[in-house]
Amino acid sequence: MTTTLAGGRAARRQTMRRIRPRRSPATVLLLAVWAGAAGVLWLWWHNTPSVADDNSKILNAGRITGLLAGYLMALVVLQMARVPALERRVGSDRVARWHAMSGRYTLCLTVAHVFLIMWGYALQAGKGLGDIVQQTTDSINQLPDMGKAAIGTGLLFLIGLISIGGVRRRIPYDTWYHVHLLTYAAVFLTFWHQLTTGNDFAVEPVAKTVWYGLYGSVTALVIWYRILTPIRLNLRHRMYVEAVIEETPGVVSVLIGGRKLHRMGAEAGHFFRWRFLAPGMRFSSHPYSLSVDPRTGRSAVTDLLAVTVVAPTLTWADCWATAAFAMGSREGLTWLESLPDVEALLITAGDEVLITGGLAARLG
Numbered sequence: 001m002t003t004t005l006a007g008g009r010a011a012r013r014q015t016m017r018r019i020r021p022r023r024s025p026a027t028v029l030l031l032a033v034w035a036g037a038a039g040v041l042w043l044w045w046h047n048t049p050s051v052a053d054d055n056s057k058i059l060n061a062g063r064i065t066g067l068l069a070g071y072l073m074a075l076v077v078l079q080m081a082r083v084p085a086l087e088r089r090v091g092s093d094r095v096a097r098w099h100a101m102s103g104r105y106t107l108c109l110t111v112a113h114v115f116l117i118m119w120g121y122a123l124q125a126g127k128g129l130g131d132i133v134q135q136t137t138d139s140i141n142q143l144p145d146m147g148k149a150a151i152g153t154g155l156l157f158l159i160g161l162i163s164i165g166g167v168r169r170r171i172p173y174d175t176w177y178h179v180h181l182l183t184y185a186a187v188f189l190t191f192w193h194q195l196t197t198g199n200d201f202a203v204e205p206v207a208k209t210v211w212y213g214l215y216g217s218v219t220a221l222v223i224w225y226r227i228l229t230p231i232r233l234n235l236r237h238r239m240y241v242e243a244v245i246e247e248t249p250g251v252v253s254v255l256i257g258g259r260k261l262h263r264m265g266a267e268a269g270h271f272f273r274w275r276f277l278a279p280g281m282r283f284s285s286h287p288y289s290l291s292v293d294p295r296t297g298r299s300a301v302t303d304l305l306a307v308t309v310v311a312p313t314l315t316w317a318d319c320w321a322t323a324a325f326a327m328g329s330r331e332g333l334t335w336l337e338s339l340p341d342v343e344a345l346l347i348t349a350g351d352e353v354l355i356t357g358g359l360a361a362r363l364g
Helices: 008-016 026-046 054-079 084-124 129-142 146-162 173-180 182-196 199-203 205-237 314-327 329-337 357-363
Strands: 002-005 240-248 251-257 271-274 286-292 299-302 304-310 343-348 353-355
Touching (some): 026 054, 026 084, 054 182, 054 199, 054 205, 084 146, 129 146, 146 173, 146 182, 173 182, 182 205, 299 314, 304 329, 314 329, 314 343, 329 343, 343 357
Parallel strands (some): 002 251
Antiparallel strands (some): 002 299, 240 251, 271 286, 286 299, 304 343, 343 353
């Protein structure tokens, strides 16, 4: 499927303007993340005069893992808040990898936190390692906000389970995506017990204020960029399907119209996730990568993420890759197959890899 954004000369000027390269702030951001983690550890150190017996060591290990898990939970949500400054300067693909990695670390720290804290509580009550399940049940029933934390932790485990590569490949993307949205509920439910049962926040009002500020800022960014901004853009541009044109069997072009599309700031290399308000498509998000259609000079949106062309010269390889990108996966592959001495590899937004016949033969 190929989609063309109709926006006139202004749209062409906006799309074709040169983009001044800017240095990625990824290293600075990673240093800031590590500095935040160091600040969390300092909070524990400041509020822990001594670690004497084994029981104290276990409880303090549980406190450390809990503080780090709470800190990373905020970053996990921040990384998917669609903050333009973050996605444009760092890159949405890198931010998505950070999100996945942070999610794995968060889940591991949460598991360690629950196990160590419940073990320490059991030892305090004169019980042993085998009584952790009973101690967990007692803590949920007796401590404030622990019931909500238990539900939130269960949701985190569910999200982690369906995000395992083998499991994720076996379930529809829409199912995975909508279950993944439960991360917001999990973070909300687990937040409150950190303040009501966490010793570090009970004795340090400043730390509690900073924690509220961290989670409050992340919540504000999510609401603004993931909810209010899309609503504002839809109300401003009033995008609609102008026409659907069948190019070849199984390949169509969808012309998108709207108001002031040249002011969207869309450029080659960007991508959209669109939901078409038609029966059976309302709850499915369709990703389309943005390129420049060489046939019209207008911005074009396709189902391709990447096109690699092997040709006799670099110039022609670049030209043919751009043209195939604008055509879409099926039409582009068919066209590339018809060119002499040209092979190509195409990757679609659905992670499908398409290869021309000659290249497939060479790869065995």
